[in-house]
Amino acid sequence: MDEPALRQLLDDVRTGAVGPDDAVARLRRLPFVDLGFARVDHHRALRQRAGEAVYAPGKTPEHCARIVAELLAEPAGSPVLLTRADPTQVAAALEASPGGEVTAPGRLATVCWRPAPRRTGRVVVITAGTADLPVAEECTAVLRAFGFAPALIADCGVAGVHRILASIDDVADADAVVVVAGMEGALASLVAGITGAPVVAVPVSTGYGAALEGVTALLAMHASCAAGLSVVGIDNGFGAACAVNRMLP
Amino acid sequence: MDEPALRQLLDDVRTGAVGPDDAVARLRRLPFVDLGFARVDHHRALRQRAGEAVYAPGKTPEHCARIVAELLAEPAGSPVLLTRADPTQVAAALEASPGGEVTAPGRLATVCWRPAPRRTGRVVVITAGTADLPVAEECTAVLRAFGFAPALIADCGVAGVHRILASIDDVADADAVVVVAGMEGALASLVAGITGAPVVAVPVSTGYGAALEGVTALLAMHASCAAGLSVVGIDNGFGAACAVNRMLP
Amino acid sequence: MDEPALRQLLDDVRTGAVGPDDAVARLRRLPFVDLGFARVDHHRALRQRAGEAVYAPGKTPEHCARIVAELLAEPAGSPVLLTRADPTQVAAALEASPGGEVTAPGRLATVCWRPAPRRTGRVVVITAGTADLPVAEECTAVLRAFGFAPALIADCGVAGVHRILASIDDVADADAVVVVAGMEGALASLVAGITGAPVVAVPVSTGYGAALEGVTALLAMHASCAAGLSVVGIDNGFGAACAVNRMLP
Amino acid sequence: MDEPALRQLLDDVRTGAVGPDDAVARLRRLPFVDLGFARVDHHRALRQRAGEAVYAPGKTPEHCARIVAELLAEPAGSPVLLTRADPTQVAAALEASPGGEVTAPGRLATVCWRPAPRRTGRVVVITAGTADLPVAEECTAVLRAFGFAPALIADCGVAGVHRILASIDDVADADAVVVVAGMEGALASLVAGITGAPVVAVPVSTGYGAALEGVTALLAMHASCAAGLSVVGIDNGFGAACAVNRMLP
Amino acid sequence: MDEPALRQLLDDVRTGAVGPDDAVARLRRLPFVDLGFARVDHHRALRQRAGEAVYAPGKTPEHCARIVAELLAEPAGSPVLLTRADPTQVAAALEASPGGEVTAPGRLATVCWRPAPRRTGRVVVITAGTADLPVAEECTAVLRAFGFAPALIADCGVAGVHRILASIDDVADADAVVVVAGMEGALASLVAGITGAPVVAVPVSTGYGAALEGVTALLAMHASCAAGLSVVGIDNGFGAACAVNRMLP
Amino acid sequence: MDEPALRQLLDDVRTGAVGPDDAVARLRRLPFVDLGFARVDHHRALRQRAGEAVYAPGKTPEHCARIVAELLAEPAGSPVLLTRADPTQVAAALEASPGGEVTAPGRLATVCWRPAPRRTGRVVVITAGTADLPVAEECTAVLRAFGFAPALIADCGVAGVHRILASIDDVADADAVVVVAGMEGALASLVAGITGAPVVAVPVSTGYGAALEGVTALLAMHASCAAGLSVVGIDNGFGAACAVNRMLP
Amino acid sequence: MDEPALRQLLDDVRTGAVGPDDAVARLRRLPFVDLGFARVDHHRALRQRAGEAVYAPGKTPEHCARIVAELLAEPAGSPVLLTRADPTQVAAALEASPGGEVTAPGRLATVCWRPAPRRTGRVVVITAGTADLPVAEECTAVLRAFGFAPALIADCGVAGVHRILASIDDVADADAVVVVAGMEGALASLVAGITGAPVVAVPVSTGYGAALEGVTALLAMHASCAAGLSVVGIDNGFGAACAVNRMLP
Amino acid sequence: MDEPALRQLLDDVRTGAVGPDDAVARLRRLPFVDLGFARVDHHRALRQRAGEAVYAPGKTPEHCARIVAELLAEPAGSPVLLTRADPTQVAAALEASPGGEVTAPGRLATVCWRPAPRRTGRVVVITAGTADLPVAEECTAVLRAFGFAPALIADCGVAGVHRILASIDDVADADAVVVVAGMEGALASLVAGITGAPVVAVPVSTGYGAALEGVTALLAMHASCAAGLSVVGIDNGFGAACAVNRMLP
Numbered sequence A, B, C, D, E, F, G, H: 001m002d003e004p005a006l007r008q009l010l011d012d013v014r015t016g017a018v019g020p021d022d023a024v025a026r027l028r029r030l031p032f033v034d035l036g037f038a039r040v041d042h043h044r045a046l047r048q049r050a051g052e053a054v055y056a057p058g059k060t061p062e063h064c065a066r067i068v069a070e071l072l073a074e075p076a077g078s079p080v081l082l083t084r085a086d087p088t089q090v091a092a093a094l095e096a097s098p099g100g101e102v103t104a105p106g107r108l109a110t111v112c113w114r115p116a117p118r119r120t121g122r123v124v125v126i127t128a129g130t131a132d133l134p135v136a137e138e139c140t141a142v143l144r145a146f147g148f149a150p151a152l153i154a155d156c157g158v159a160g161v162h163r164i165l166a167s168i169d170d171v172a173d174a175d176a177v178v179v180v181a182g183m184e185g186a187l188a189s190l191v192a193g194i195t196g197a198p199v200v201a202v203p204v205s206t207g208y209g210a211a212l213e214g215v216t217a218l219l220a221m222h223a224s225c226a227a228g229l230s231v232v233g234i235d236n237g238f239g240a241a242c243a244v245n246r247m248l249p
Helices: A003-015 A020-028 A044-048 A061-073 A087-096 A130-145 A168-173 A186-194 A209-222 A237-247 B003-015 B020-028 B044-048 B061-073 B087-096 B130-145 B168-173 B187-194 B209-222 B237-247 C003-015 C020-028 C044-048 C061-073 C087-096 C130-145 C168-173 C187-194 C209-222 C237-247 D003-015 D020-028 D044-048 D061-073 D087-096 D130-145 D168-173 D187-194 D209-222 D237-247 E003-015 E020-028 E044-048 E061-073 E087-096 E130-145 E168-173 E186-194 E209-222 E237-247 F003-015 F020-028 F044-048 F061-073 F087-096 F130-145 F168-173 F186-194 F209-222 F237-247 G003-015 G020-028 G044-048 G061-073 G087-096 G130-145 G168-173 G186-194 G209-222 G237-247 H003-015 H020-028 H044-048 H061-073 H087-096 H130-145 H168-173 H187-194 H209-222 H237-247
Strands: A032-034 A039-041 A052-055 A080-085 A101-103 A109-113 A123-127 A151-153 A176-181 A199-203 A229-231 B032-034 B039-041 B052-055 B080-085 B101-103 B109-113 B123-127 B151-153 B176-181 B199-203 B229-231 C032-034 C039-041 C053-055 C080-085 C101-103 C109-113 C123-127 C151-153 C176-181 C199-203 C229-231 D032-034 D039-041 D053-055 D080-085 D101-103 D109-113 D123-127 D151-153 D176-181 D199-203 D229-231 E032-034 E039-041 E052-055 E080-085 E101-103 E109-113 E123-127 E151-153 E176-181 E199-203 E229-231 F032-034 F039-041 F052-055 F080-085 F101-103 F109-113 F123-127 F151-153 F176-181 F199-203 F229-231 G032-034 G039-041 G052-055 G080-085 G101-103 G109-113 G123-127 G151-153 G176-181 G199-203 G229-231 H032-034 H039-041 H053-055 H080-085 H101-103 H109-113 H123-127 H151-153 H176-181 H199-203 H229-231
Touching: A003 D003, A052 A061, A061 A080, A061 A087, A080 A087, A080 A130, A087 A109, A101 A130, A109 A130, A123 A130, A123 A168, A130 A151, A130 A176, A130 A199, A130 A237, A168 A186, A176 A186, A176 A237, A186 A199, A186 A209, A186 A229, A186 H187, A199 A209, A199 A237, A209 A229, A209 C209, A209 G209, A209 H209, A229 B229, A229 B237, A237 B229, B003 G003, B052 B061, B061 B080, B061 B087, B080 B087, B080 B130, B087 B109, B101 B130, B109 B130, B123 B130, B123 B168, B130 B151, B130 B176, B130 B199, B130 B237, B168 B187, B176 B187, B176 B237, B187 B199, B187 B229, B199 B209, B199 B237, B209 B229, B209 C209, B209 D209, B209 H209, C003 E003, C053 C061, C061 C080, C061 C087, C080 C087, C080 C130, C087 C109, C101 C130, C109 C130, C123 C130, C123 C168, C130 C151, C130 C176, C130 C199, C130 C237, C168 C187, C176 C187, C176 C237, C187 C199, C187 C229, C199 C209, C199 C237, C209 C229, C209 F209, C229 D229, C229 D237, C237 D229, D053 D061, D061 D080, D061 D087, D080 D087, D080 D130, D087 D109, D101 D130, D109 D130, D123 D130, D123 D168, D130 D151, D130 D176, D130 D199, D130 D237, D168 D187, D176 D187, D176 D237, D187 D199, D187 D229, D187 F186, D199 D209, D199 D237, D209 D229, D209 E209, D209 F209, E052 E061, E061 E080, E061 E087, E080 E087, E080 E130, E087 E109, E101 E130, E109 E130, E123 E130, E123 E168, E130 E151, E130 E176, E130 E199, E130 E237, E168 E186, E176 E186, E176 E237, E186 E199, E186 E209, E186 E229, E186 G186, E199 E209, E199 E237, E209 E229, E209 G209, E209 H209, E229 F229, E229 F237, E237 F229, F003 H003, F052 F061, F061 F080, F061 F087, F080 F087, F080 F130, F087 F109, F101 F130, F109 F130, F123 F130, F123 F168, F130 F151, F130 F176, F130 F199, F130 F237, F168 F186, F176 F186, F176 F237, F186 F199, F186 F209, F186 F229, F199 F209, F199 F237, F209 F229, F209 G209, G052 G061, G061 G080, G061 G087, G080 G087, G080 G130, G087 G109, G101 G130, G109 G130, G123 G130, G123 G168, G130 G151, G130 G176, G130 G199, G130 G237, G168 G186, G176 G186, G176 G237, G186 G199, G186 G209, G186 G229, G199 G209, G199 G237, G209 G229, G229 H229, G229 H237, G237 H229, H053 H061, H061 H080, H061 H087, H080 H087, H080 H130, H087 H109, H101 H130, H109 H130, H123 H130, H123 H168, H130 H151, H130 H176, H130 H199, H130 H237, H168 H187, H176 H187, H176 H237, H187 H199, H187 H229, H199 H209, H199 H237, H209 H229
Parallel strands: A052 A080, A123 A151, A123 A176, A176 A199, A199 A229, B052 B080, B123 B151, B123 B176, B176 B199, B199 B229, C053 C080, C123 C151, C123 C176, C176 C199, C199 C229, D053 D080, D123 D151, D123 D176, D176 D199, D199 D229, E052 E080, E123 E151, E123 E176, E176 E199, E199 E229, F052 F080, F123 F151, F123 F176, F176 F199, F199 F229, G052 G080, G123 G151, G123 G176, G176 G199, G199 G229, H053 H080, H123 H151, H123 H176, H176 H199, H199 H229
Antiparallel strands: A032 A039, A080 A109, A101 A109, B032 B039, B080 B109, B101 B109, C032 C039, C080 C109, C101 C109, D032 D039, D080 D109, D101 D109, E032 E039, E080 E109, E101 E109, F032 F039, F080 F109, F101 F109, G032 G039, G080 G109, G101 G109, H032 H039, H080 H109, H101 H109
16 A cells, blocks of 8 residues: 555545545555465565565475465566475476476475566676585576676686676676675685676575674674675575665666 | 876986986885874875874874865865764864864764765665664765755654655665665665665664674674665765765766 | 372371381472383473473484383373474374374474363464565464464564554554564564564574574574563473463463 | 544545645645654654654754644644753753753653653563663653553562562553663563563664674564564664553553 | 481471471472573572582673672672673673672683682693684683682694693693694594593684584584594683582592 | 503613614504594593583494494493484494493483492483483483493473572582574573583573574574573583583582 | 796787787786686696596586596696595596505595605504594595605504603604694694694594584683694694695705 | 603513503503693603793683793794783783793783794794784794784785785795785685695684674684685684694704
8 A cells, every 4th residue: 555545545535435444444454465474575576666575484384385476466566476385385386376486406406486677787707716606596596587787707716816807897887786705705805896886785695614604704794994885694695686676777 | 106207207217317226215205294193184185085193082182183284285175074083083173174064973073174076876865764874964064065065854764664654755866875774684675776876885883682782783784685775884974985985976 | 299199299208108218219200201212201291381392403313212102101291392303304204193283384394292282362473574484484483382373473674664554453462472573573573562462482593694594593583672471482382382382371 | 534534634625625736736745844854743743642852863953843843733732752962952942942851861751742641551671680770761761751650670580580580560550561681681581471461572783892782682672482572673762662652652 | 408307397297387288399499590681590509519600691790790799798708600791791790799700711701609619629721723712711710710720721723733742741631631722623633542531622702704603613622533522602711610510529 | 541551652662672763663653553443542531520421322333332242342431322322222322332321311321330339419401391301311411431320301482480499409409501492492591591511501492483492592693692601502401511511529 | 827928928928929818818828727617727736736626525426537637638637636535436537547545544545646646754554543533644645645644543542642652763753744633623733842843733523522523722822821733624624734745845 | 641651650660660560550641730720841842842821811820821931941942922911911921931931912912932943944924904913923023923924914804815926936935935815805715716835724713794703704714615725713814824734844
């Protein structure tokens, strides 16, 4: 119920077409559909410039399928995403709602229905190592769903600093940059120093021992000496894509 | 040394105006001035769309004064900032370089010389409580230095959720939102749910006990159920302003 | 041995029906039965207004079965619960003591024998996401065993704040509210702000990365800006139900 | 703006006494007063059964004084509390709003204006050691503001278990019990085992070394083997009182 | 109230000298004196083979003085200790109860009244460095109060392993050994390897950075490869002395 | 090489029976046998009053078998233990060295060859819950190997405090007490308060969520309000038995 | 592109053989080969005195095989290593590039192609226990690839301090020492005290409970009382070998 | 007592000049002087290629003075250092032992007596920011004491990567490099990638919030993607100098 609808309701009250009790009730009715196990939010796209994403872990295949179907039932809709889905969740959702495109970073898939039309912003996704690719690929899959055509530059860790310097033009000219890095996460600081574009850092749980399953990279990115870097959660390639989506027209 | 200068150098080499040995030496010479205790970076503004900021803690008043003066010596320059400065650092810097504007969140001041011209992006800075104001004010001071005219909405913690809902239009219409919140940091999730603009969350070290000096808010913001939220370091109002500066034209 | 029994014993001593040595011995004999591997507490219900619950993990199926049977042997008893039981533990306990009702949140079951009569307190259990349902369902199963008829409102995370606002009447009118939330746990703060009823928060180990297996939600709930929120352990739906049981008549 | 006021507004719209634009504006106007640095919430008492408390740390004395005065300006009001105030904050608030009663646990005072009428619930506050007294006294000060007459039983740590057993009747007969304990926090588990009343545990930052400034007690209380214990934040005597306030009529 | 007293009470009940109601009341009365702010435990020495120690931090000088005096009022008593007392606490306690012996490790004193008679057990206290001396001296002061004549061997850290090897006979022949070590705490493992006596390790909060205020030493001592080492809390020289007191005749 | 052997060597040097070079070499030769992958220590029993224990995890079955056999080759030897062995390690060791007695707490076995003769010290091992039994049983198995006949009292957690009080005589009369407790570990503090014997606490990794795999219990035991408690590592029933072995004659 | 090549390029520009645009482009071209998923660094050996190592985890067998092959394509190359490879990765790499030597510490193999010629530095690798052997063997495998012939001394934990003292000559005469130790990591401090050679400490994730998967050993090594010890990451036998490789000629 | 002395002793035994009992006693006497509060190690320089350093914190000025004097009493000695000394400690030591050279990084001084003769190794110390200078200066002071003439390159953080690239020749040609960096510590990874020399990283406790007082930098350096980096403790400039001292001739 957005502002015009609110005005309409009040006009109806003024003209007597709607009684006060009904109006109170309607003002309580908000734009979601309650499936019992989930409250599907049809207006999130309007509020947040994105579609609704269904985070699969912890949901039954049936839950996944029903929520996706409910979201696609909205006629003029925005992209619908199912993220981190295992094969049975993917299968159930695709059977109920054919036509989704599946991207599988590592063992967990991202499925996209109804991708957004092509947008012009240049987005670059950079990884520090090849082990960061699954998270980067979740990010690029979501960016494509939102209409972007992201470039992926892999394996540019600072221990071989010339590798990222070789791509300095791509980085400097980007409209937004996502840096995906595990271990010590140093690449994010360096990239933020060579571009004026927004830089979103994604700590990754690769590495072992002192990498502390991504906590070290997360802390390091937050303690970065580079100004204006912002960070999303560990392994959250999806979140980084959503952050970029908010930043670019 | 940017790309045109590089082309000029190579032309000079081609024409013999510069010999190879000199060219090698010049290619090594990069655009900073080495003061011995600091390497002042005159091209950061070009690379990162911002001015150079001098982080005062750990520097002597003399160091602060000399670095600021060096940065202002660049003729057609961008804003110069001295952040988290104590009174003796502020005094030394202003004596050497008069004309800076001082903002004092809590006990530590931000000083700005040569602020950028006014920009049109609408930035809203929201705090969860009044104790978050010093960090928020560091953020607005830096935003003003960068040419923005940020709105500050204070004391909207989720325990009285109607307070933020009352400002829902301002939040929804913003081009970027900064949420400054200590304790459990929940406000950031809520705000990201009611706007499509980029949301930068700043965890604050207010609170006591389980707030763990901001670590709880930082973790909570990263574990947020709201998609596309990005986070800067604890108490880093400066960093949030720089992140916004990268995002908006 | 409660106070009346103590008085009786002392009367018996006074009349000579019991000698001092026997009395000393009896005073040492407390109201439990020692099975060797467990000391089954028959008077817990009297002391704590609840029945005894058998926490299954780490016990053999035989241990589970014998403890449940021992508890049910008390004639006029209160509810008996077996919690977090795997299928072999459930089977062993039901074979020895038929008639238990099985609730299975996720893979681990709660079994209830001899549920309490219906009580009138209105209890609402709210989850932030669908992945919090198993913990919420453990909580509602235990509440039902204690005689309540809890309402379950799922998927009200603060990123879509209108979803909880739509249920604001149910929350405001409740006699007690349980908030089950993983990730950043922000929902508990918001709910505590819209009701005067006791609010018990349950941090959940859902989420990944910075959610730190529920520690982030636990800390955030403790750092909450909402006054009068109290918190139970991570994933402890059972404990939340017991806390509510103590609060309501 | 509660439900009757909403109905009135809609009636006014229906009769034309209020135009739709005004109605939209009013619906946005929520029951707080914006002082610029704070949004004072006049309806919190209605929503949460308590008064508004002003948490002093991080506020200027003037801020404290103005917020307290604003809250007292509400005519038929509930208790107003200023917590953790230093002497200059107390003085400023009392000068602007005379008549507050000051309680000073340790160095930081609680000030109460307009205490609630006497309520009948029996509340017992127990400490493990004498060093826990300041937190316990903050708790009893707030309980008295809410109309209770709490009993305080000090120094009952489990290392001398007979000390708490000697007060077993008081604990067993209470309507609510608050356990305030630092170090290992074991007292909370024991107390929860001897009463059926709600038990609110407050971890305290006393002790040194492995007490980790209250984190150990907080974790131990959450890992408690006693069912139905709930916990508030470290040193949060205020929060424990608010939790009890929610639980009792 | 020990077992003979209990038998007497029951005899009195049997003979009618004490009525049941009085008996119930007396059984509740346990052997402590309630000063309001403290429950002074006169029977701890009987139960635990030691005297009562008053831990000064968080207590007023008056509290310290009154509790010490109460403990000394017990005629045939065991040692009374005031630990970690600041000068005003020491002065207040000595004024009320003259004759205490003061030991001052670092800035905080241990005061002992009524030391125990000399015992024969050979106790050796070893430190890794000179910075560990204050904790070691708290330990030796308490050991002397309990009747021991401990030997103190200082500065035997493993980086100069011959220093501890030079004292190998003293260590091997001891009846109990206390190892006081900060930093990495390695000395405890080594000492436990060269003696069959009980070894009590005390982690110390000396060192900086990665020493994490004693947590590193505590963890290292618990992860020790030496079997049969036991550990007390960080900086807890008092606790180590009490542990030894329990172990030796 | 103990002191008599050293004297003999020096006598041999004095008489010329051994040349200086040989003596230097022999002084370097210490009482272990180097198997390449392990240095088997034949004199540990003499130094530490115990036998050598072989910690199985990380060793191949062959390694286990060879080290055990080497230890048993010492003729007049002390107990030999293989701890935390999986079935293939047990089988290999028993095939090479028949006659070991196997105790299997949980899935990992303790095997004992050549147990020590019966000793008189009364040792009591207490658990807080039934889930602590595997660690307690590792402890009692090792105690039996060392010649003790420990009593095991299970399921005495403080939430039902009368259960431990019922065994108060056994605890008070013991020569040493081991408390095995997970979750919040509060039982150790209570037990240390009712006995003057040495109390060794073993934190256990049972429980979930805030129990943090035993870290909460470990911290709580170290922050204990009971004086003279000492603690061994998480789940280290073996270590507790070794500590007791050092304490008793 | 090293300095001579840069001079050549500039000469070519000077002579007109290369145009400025081409020169700019070439200056960007740096010495790696981009395989899409990896940027293979052919000049690392020149820069870092070592070969390139391929860290297998997170890479597909095909990725491993292609990167190894690319590195071996460089004609006059240095050693090529594949580390922590599972059997399918090993097989794929060996099929594409026969002739590698496989070392298998635990379940994960190190494969070496084209080992360096023999170097003279004496390197000693010491372990505290047999469970540290897999990490030590990764270290010795990499050292052999770099041309060293390391000595391995196993099972010298400080609980039997004579075991390391027996090898004191080997340690004192070494050119570099690597200490591999889990649990409390104390051996590193002791070794650093008996040699003047560089000592590289490797914390190992063996042990359980308070060993915290190697974090305790890492912290302890950093808090060491021995001066000049340096530390590599948990379980990082590879890194220790690389550190030694940098230190010795 | 080194090997020649040992041979002499044994010869004396052989010739009867020394009796066995005396020899046993002498073998126990090791090369330190016991001052009671400290065991001063005169042979550390021989064993570890360095002098003895006296770590001042926790020692009285008198202790500092006496230990320094004792060390200087050794005639043909190596450097003697007093580190982290406050002004009264410095004054006491210089009064007792004139001639020490004082270096004062921040507020805590390093004092050096009897510096070693000049050595040829080229050592470069690099800092990420100016706030890292005190730790770097402690490092260079100790390096100078050991005979080196270290170069100090300040303020090369990766956010302005060209600043370190400008010094690439100095770094590549060094014999050892020390990287001193707080915040995220990324500089160490980058430097290790551009030199084959040993790189010792020193995490620094500068920064705030997520820098966690140096723990973030320490973890990041250990999780580094650069091979062969080794790390010393937080703020341990002294330790880094000692590590370099071990590595170079």
